[in-house]
Structures are given as C-alpha cells and as structure tokens.
Amino acid sequence: MNTTSRTEENYLKAIFQLCERSDEPIATNAIAQAMQTSAASVTDMIKKLSKKELVHYQKHKGVRLTDTGNSLATSLVRKHRLWETFLVKKLNFSWEEVHEIAEELEHIPSKKLINRLDDFLGNPKFDPHGDPIPDADGNFTFRKQISLPELAEGAEGILVGVQDDTMPFLQYLNKFNLTLGTKIKVIERFAYDDSTKIIINDEREQILTNKVCLNLFVKTISI
Amino acid sequence: MNTTSRTEENYLKAIFQLCERSDEPIATNAIAQAMQTSAASVTDMIKKLSKKELVHYQKHKGVRLTDTGNSLATSLVRKHRLWETFLVKKLNFSWEEVHEIAEELEHIPSKKLINRLDDFLGNPKFDPHGDPIPDADGNFTFRKQISLPELAEGAEGILVGVQDDTMPFLQYLNKFNLTLGTKIKVIERFAYDDSTKIIINDEREQILTNKVCLNLFVKTISI
DNA sequence: AAATATTTTTAGATTAGTCTAAAAATACTT
DNA sequence: AAGTATTTTTAGACTAATCTAAAAATATTT
Structure with a gap:
C-alpha cells in the first residue's frame, strides 16, 4: 500500500517543521517533544517511515525527509493553510482559533478538493498568519523576515x-x-x-x- | 472519556440509516453488510457501543439507537449533508462525486465549524440530493416522496x-x-x-x- | 418436533500505534 | 582518556479494531 496514515502524516509534518529552522538532521527527542510522545514511539515510527522511503535514517544519526517525504509534508502544509484561510475569510473565525480545526481538515485526502478550495479562495499566496501557502506543485514564496x-x-x-x-x-x-x-x-x-x-x-x-x-x-x- | 472514535461514528451512522426504513431492531448481519465487515466485528463493536449507552442491545435480538446514539448519528448526517452542499454549491463539484469526500469531512468534530458553515450556506433545508439537512438541534423536515x-x-x-x-x-x-x-x-x-x-x-x-x-x-x- | 440451515456470538490471533524499563550508543566533563 | 550524563534503541506489553474458525442460539423445513 502506498498510503500514509493520519499518524504518519502528523510525524512527517512535525519533522518538516523542525527542518525549517535548521539544516541538521532532526533528533529523535526533538520529534518526541513536538509530537508529545515518547522517544521509543518515535524510533518505531521513524523505522516505519524509513521503510516507506519517506525519511532518510541511520541509527543514532537523526532523520531528514526524502523528496517524497518532503512533498508529502508540503502538501499537508498547503492544505492546513488553505483551510485556515477558508475558516477566517469565509466563516469569520478569528485567526487564533483556526489552528486546531485545520489540524483535522488537513488530513482530508482529495487533491481535487484542495485545488478547488484554492480556486474558491482566489489562490491566496499567504494564510491569515502571514505564512506562505504552497501551490499545487509544492512551490511557495519564501518570505524573509x-x-x-x-x-x-x-x-x-x-x-x-x-x-x-x-x-x-x-x-x-x-x-x-x-x-x-x-x-x-x-x-x-x-x-x-x-x-x-x-x-x-x-x-x-x-x-x-x-x-x-x-x-x-x-x-x-x-x- | 465521553468521546466517539471515527469507527464508532461510522457504525452509528450505518445503524441510523438502517433504522430509517424499518422500525425493527437492526440485525448484526445487516450492519456487517452495510459496513463491509464481518459479523464478529460487528458484535464486538455493538458491545462497545452498548457499554457507552449509544445503542440498546440484547444478545441475538439486534440493536436500536438510544437517544444519545440517535442524536450523535443525526449530527453526523447534518455534517455530511452540509459539507455536500458546500462542495456542490461553492466548489462546483457535481453531486455524484461529493459523497466520498463528505464521508471524511463529516468526522471533523467542531460544532462551531459546522454551525458557521450552515450560516455560510444560508441554512439550507435540503442537500443537493434532495435529502433533508437536520438543524443544530437535530430536527429536520421529513419529505415524503x-x-x-x-x-x-x-x-x-x-x-x-x-x-x-x-x-x-x-x-x-x-x-x-x-x-x-x-x-x-x-x-x-x-x-x-x-x-x-x-x-x-x-x-x-x-x-x-x-x-x-x-x-x-x-x-x-x-x- | 426433529433435522437442517442460518445467524450470532465466542475464542484466539493479528496489526498499528503506543507505553515503560532496560540496554546500547553517543556526548560531555574534568 | 576515563567516567558520567544524556540520547537513542531494543524488548516486551497494552489497547482498539479487525480477522478466521468454531460454538451456540435461533429460524426454517419437512
């Protein structure tokens, strides 16, 4: 099966986010902290993701996303930020309260859905927090601070x-x-x-x- | 914990839908068929739902939804139909292709979300298939054919x-x-x-x- | 009502994701 | 560089949801 579970997706996203600030491989403990779980669980999951070739992994050396892992995580970020934009711009949520709901919505799989939503919103380049929204190909404007x-x-x-x-x-x-x-x-x-x-x-x-x-x-x- | 898993929700919805056409208690086999699973799994789940007081159950006598079970299932139907309406009316999906996506979206938990969506859509009374949409209190117009x-x-x-x-x-x-x-x-x-x-x-x-x-x-x- | 067929339940195993506790590897300190 | 501290991995166990196969209960047929 070439499908990723919700849990796997959450791990990928956490790793992706930890990668954003540093080019170093990500430590098991850092992931455990981000995911609010034990280091042992993280090791288990890393092995699984590694077998699926979503992360590069050597024992005791931390992980990096592979290209497929990275594009999977990027598409999650795209979905998250588009849904956040929808919630704020169309359903009048305030931008502090949308994160939790978007954490759920980002796991809805349909590519067609998210592309239609993108169009419906007018293909926004940034979400309500000012973070860039990747386009359908995974490209996004890096906005330097x-x-x-x-x-x-x-x-x-x-x-x-x-x-x-x-x-x-x-x-x-x-x-x-x-x-x-x-x-x-x-x-x-x-x-x-x-x-x-x-x-x-x-x-x-x-x-x-x-x-x-x-x-x-x-x-x-x-x- | 007073929370229902995605799987439990799917069982409740299946039972709800089987109830709609008959007042008889629902047979284990009927549920198994609806859920595309084995009768043994259904029995297991029924026991679990019964312990949570979401269904009335006696061995070999089939199940009925309790009031809480019923209102839980109703709220799933509400969510399903509102999301379908959103997909068709706002994202220009054709109404044959929305069911599968709505099956996913109906499990997003936030009450606030669904009520805002309801308002955004103009509080529709029927979905694109012509089925009635329950309101926030679970009431819906029965429309006879x-x-x-x-x-x-x-x-x-x-x-x-x-x-x-x-x-x-x-x-x-x-x-x-x-x-x-x-x-x-x-x-x-x-x-x-x-x-x-x-x-x-x-x-x-x-x-x-x-x-x-x-x-x-x-x-x-x-x- | 006895025999047979069907349905439902039990028993025991399996998988994904998690845990704790202990072992192994790596990193720091003096 | 040796000893201590920290991090990571392994080992073994747990839970939810599922499965198959067998047993028990109910329904149907003759």
Whole structure:
C-alpha cells in the first residue's frame, strides 16, 4: 500500500517543521517533544517511515525527509493553510482559533478538493498568519523576515522574532502584549524622534522607539 | 472519556440509516453488510457501543439507537449533508462525486465549524440530493416522496423510485438516462394528452406520457 | 418436533500505534 | 582518556479494531 496514515502524516509534518529552522538532521527527542510522545514511539515510527522511503535514517544519526517525504509534508502544509484561510475569510473565525480545526481538515485526502478550495479562495499566496501557502506543485514564496523599521507605513506584519533576547527587553515586550505571532500595523513614523506608531492586533495603538523597533523582526502580510 | 472514535461514528451512522426504513431492531448481519465487515466485528463493536449507552442491545435480538446514539448519528448526517452542499454549491463539484469526500469531512468534530458553515450556506433545508439537512438541534423536515404527476410545473425533484419495476419499464427508463438520483424539472404539462415535458439533469428536454409519470417517484428539491 | 440451515456470538490471533524499563550508543566533563 | 550524563534503541506489553474458525442460539423445513 502506498498510503500514509493520519499518524504518519502528523510525524512527517512535525519533522518538516523542525527542518525549517535548521539544516541538521532532526533528533529523535526533538520529534518526541513536538509530537508529545515518547522517544521509543518515535524510533518505531521513524523505522516505519524509513521503510516507506519517506525519511532518510541511520541509527543514532537523526532523520531528514526524502523528496517524497518532503512533498508529502508540503502538501499537508498547503492544505492546513488553505483551510485556515477558508475558516477566517469565509466563516469569520478569528485567526487564533483556526489552528486546531485545520489540524483535522488537513488530513482530508482529495487533491481535487484542495485545488478547488484554492480556486474558491482566489489562490491566496499567504494564510491569515502571514505564512506562505504552497501551490499545487509544492512551490511557495519564501518570505524573509524583516526588521520592523523596514515595514512600510500602512503595512501589516506578524511578530516572528527578536534581535535582543535579554530578559529586560522580553519583559518590556510582554508588558505591551508584544508576544510572538502578534499582528502589528505601522500607522505612522515620526521623523522628529524616529519613533513609530503601531496598532497591536487591530486593537490597541502604541508608540515604539526606534531602539525597540530595530530589535523586532516581522513577516509582512499581504492578503 | 465521553468521546466517539471515527469507527464508532461510522457504525452509528450505518445503524441510523438502517433504522430509517424499518422500525425493527437492526440485525448484526445487516450492519456487517452495510459496513463491509464481518459479523464478529460487528458484535464486538455493538458491545462497545452498548457499554457507552449509544445503542440498546440484547444478545441475538439486534440493536436500536438510544437517544444519545440517535442524536450523535443525526449530527453526523447534518455534517455530511452540509459539507455536500458546500462542495456542490461553492466548489462546483457535481453531486455524484461529493459523497466520498463528505464521508471524511463529516468526522471533523467542531460544532462551531459546522454551525458557521450552515450560516455560510444560508441554512439550507435540503442537500443537493434532495435529502433533508437536520438543524443544530437535530430536527429536520421529513419529505415524503411523491409521484411525478404531483410535482408542480417549474418544480424540481430527484428520481428516488419506481412503481412498476418490470424489466421493460426499467429498460425504457435506462434508454433516457432516467436512473435513480436523476434530477427532473417539470417544464410544462399538456392537458391535451396528459403528457409532461421535463428537463433531465439540467441538460436534456424530454416528453413523458402520463403512464410513465405515474410510475416515477420523486423527492422535491427546494434550494 | 426433529433435522437442517442460518445467524450470532465466542475464542484466539493479528496489526498499528503506543507505553515503560532496560540496554546500547553517543556526548560531555574534568 | 576515563567516567558520567544524556540520547537513542531494543524488548516486551497494552489497547482498539479487525480477522478466521468454531460454538451456540435461533429460524426454517419437512
């Protein structure tokens, strides 16, 4: 049988996501943590995926996705992000609450379904979180993260990282609810003192000094 | 745990559907046939569902759904039919090809999702096959089948049965592609000879004699 | 009502995915 | 480089859902 179970799919996706940040092979323990399961279970599953040639694996050396494994995982990400877009744009869900439902929907197998959904949504390039949606061939625009001062006036972005990761700075951010994933819209830049007026999560206005802005990385959203 | 697995859900739905046509308790074998599995597996599952109080069961006496079992099955039917409607009305699937996909989608658990989908579709009362869609409380209009002459001019129906089931008649119907599930729209009735002009599947016009019409049962569609 | 046929249930095995506990391999520390 | 700590793998067991084959219960026929 050349079919993948829901569980196998979830493992593939977890590995895919762990690959995104590093080119190193992925450790058993890292997968166990991501999947909320034991290292022993992960080893079992890795062997199975390896036999199916979905991952490259040598004992004690971690795993990498094969090309088939990678394209399978990419198609899961495509489905996940298209369904999220559907939930937000058509069913009026807020973009914090869609993840869990999309985790389910992404396992619906029909290729025709997902391509029709893609068309129905107008072939969006990015999902409501600002993450790129792979097209039917698995290609997607990599959107590099930029620092907040590079974000144009009027543009929106998602907070995805910080330069300065010392406690005082992180505490400062927390005070203003500037947590990872927060949506930031640049309202205006003031040349006088280089400060920037933003709106946080479409709700609250806030002024940030240039020093703070330089330490924030965002991904732009263009829906 | 008060949660039902995908497999349990499929059994409940099968039992529900077998209940629809008869008030008798459902036989193990009937379920086995519907589920394409062995009678032994059915007995195992029945015991499990009985322990969960989703079915009433006595050995060798067949099963019935309990109230909870029934409302669970009803909510599956609701989901199935709403997703089918979505696929046909929004994603332009033809209504023969949606069943299989809806079999998957009906297991997505979120109540909020299905209610939003219902609203998005304009709270339809019937699915593309003409079957009634239960509302959020599990109530649905029972639509009795009528013979074709009872269907008003301009109205549409789905062919669901025949009175005369002799070979010559069935062959006659086949020649005109009047198979079960065919969509029939009444264009005009001619008093002169009691014949009826219909459109078959939105495609082909056809004239039927009264004798033929009297032998056809349809369910009306009101979308 | 006895014999036969059918249906349903039990018994015991199988597979996928998981677990814990112990063994083996690798990595770190001094 | 030797000893300790950590990570990974193996071994063996568990659960859900299934299977086949045999036993038990019910239904049908003569």
